[in-house]
Amino acid sequence: MTVTTLNEYIIERQADFPYAKGELTRLLTHIGVAAKVINREVNKAGLVDILGEIGTDNVHGEEQKKLDVYADQKFINSLRASGECCGLASEENQNIVIFDEDLAKQGKYVVTVDPLDGSSNIDVNVSIGSIFSIFRRVTPVGHNAGIEDFIQEGTKQVAAGYIIYGSSTMMVYTTGKGVNGFTLDPSIGEFCLSHPNIQMPASGNIYSINEGNYLKFPEGVKKYLKYCQEIDAPTGRPYTSRYIGSLVSDFHRSLLKGGIFIYPRSAAYPKGKLRLIYECNPIAMLTEQAGGKATDGKKNRILDFKPKDLHQRVPFFVGSRNMVAKAEEFMEKFGHEEPNIEEI
Ligand code: AHG
Ligand code: MN
Numbered sequence: 001m002t003v004t005t006l007n008e009y010i011i012e013r014q015a016d017f018p019y020a021k022g023e024l025t026r027l028l029t030h031i032g033v034a035a036k037v038i039n040r041e042v043n044k045a046g047l048v049d050i051l052g053e054i055g056t057d058n059v060h061g062e063e064q065k066k067l068d069v070y071a072d073q074k075f076i077n078s079l080r081a082s083g084e085c086c087g088l089a090s091e092e093n094q095n096i097v098i099f100d101e102d103l104a105k106q107g108k109y110v111v112t113v114d115p116l117d118g119s120s121n122i123d124v125n126v127s128i129g130s131i132f133s134i135f136r137r138v139t140p141v142g143h144n145a146g147i148e149d150f151i152q153e154g155t156k157q158v159a160a161g162y163i164i165y166g167s168s169t170m171m172v173y174t175t176g177k178g179v180n181g182f183t184l185d186p187s188i189g190e191f192c193l194s195h196p197n198i199q200m201p202a203s204g205n206i207y208s209i210n211e212g213n214y215l216k217f218p219e220g221v222k223k224y225l226k227y228c229q230e231i232d233a234p235t236g237r238p239y240t241s242r243y244i245g246s247l248v249s250d251f252h253r254s255l256l257k258g259g260i261f262i263y264p265r266s267a268a269y270p271k272g273k274l275r276l277i278y279e280c281n282p283i284a285m286l287t288e289q290a291g292g293k294a295t296d297g298k299k300n301r302i303l304d305f306k307p308k309d310l311h312q313r314v315p316f317f318v319g320s321r322n323m324v325a326k327a328e329e330f331m332e333k334f335g336h337e338e339p340n341i342e343e344i
């Protein structure tokens with residue numbers, strides 16, 4: 001069986017992008033390099049001083065893990081060196097990171113990244129990931145990147161993907177022409193095509209949500225969960241509950257097996273917890289490219305949101321299109337019963 005490496009695949013598909021004379025190819029390749037470097041540290045995290053907190057908080061007041069900051073730095077270094085990227089927005093940085101070297105200012109693209117997703121799982125050896133998306137800049141080439149390059153609608157993404165550091169390390173990405181998965185072969189240090197043209201099942205029997213927040217969920221979510229738990233053999237219910245706590249891992253399972261992931265608004269997160277720009281938008285692009293659905297639970301397509309700021313949060317309902325549609329039916333039917341979250 002011939003093996004197609006990530007680089008070979010990107011170059012083969014370069015013809016899909018007449019305007020990209022190799023820039024997007026180089027950019028994706030540099031993201032792959034950063035992923036391999038991070039993967040190396042993740043795989044020996046117990047043996048090197050890369051676990052635990054560093055005693056600082058990120059912009060969200062969340063304590064930063066060493067691997068959060070390490071991964072952030074690796075993406076910054078690799079993208080700055082690519083010569084195709086003029087700036088980066090990251091969960092770990094309050095403001096955009098501008099690459100103001102002359103070569104970088106010529107870059108036509110900007111990248112958003114959640115460098116290490118699922119940080120709470122790092123120290124307990126549960127799978128984690130990195131999430132990225134790529135936009136064409138809107139500021140003039142040759143100048144510094146600006147915030148306007150990053151607060152674009154998700155529909156403007158030219159590419160989106162994630163790396164999952166799990167039982168194997170995979171890179172899953174789309175450039176708007178379907179979704180493909182590449183598994184890292186450590187013996188050759190290359191990502192190799194293993195999951196061509198991934199299609200998300202239209203239905204599934206797995207729901208994924210942090211039920212610890214149940215008391216503060218919107219009424220529509222509570223009613224949907226009860227629907228999932230009812231006994232109804234013809235529809236395959238009761239469904240199974242699976243929650244890993246890393247968006248990348250919970251999503252990857254839904255992508256391959258079908259299912260729904262919900263992070264609704266709650267008392268702790270009145271606007272939802274997940275961040276629109278560097279978590280929800282890239283996952284939403286992958287979802288739609290694979291035939292799934294990604295909304296805020298009220299039929300508002302995630303990719304259509306115009307971000308207000310870099311770290312804006314949104315409620316996130318994502319997965320098999322029939323399951324998301326069913327959850328939205330309950331949200332619509334019981335939306336009027338929404339408890340005023342502040343009262344709880
Ligand atoms: P990050 O580690 O980048 O902050 O992301 C964590 C996110 C996401 O990965 C996951 O789905 C969610 O937080 C889990 O939140 P809870 O622990 O509140 O369930
Ligand atoms: Mn995250």
Ligand code: MN
Binds near residue numbers: 068091114116117118
């Ligand atoms: Mn993160």
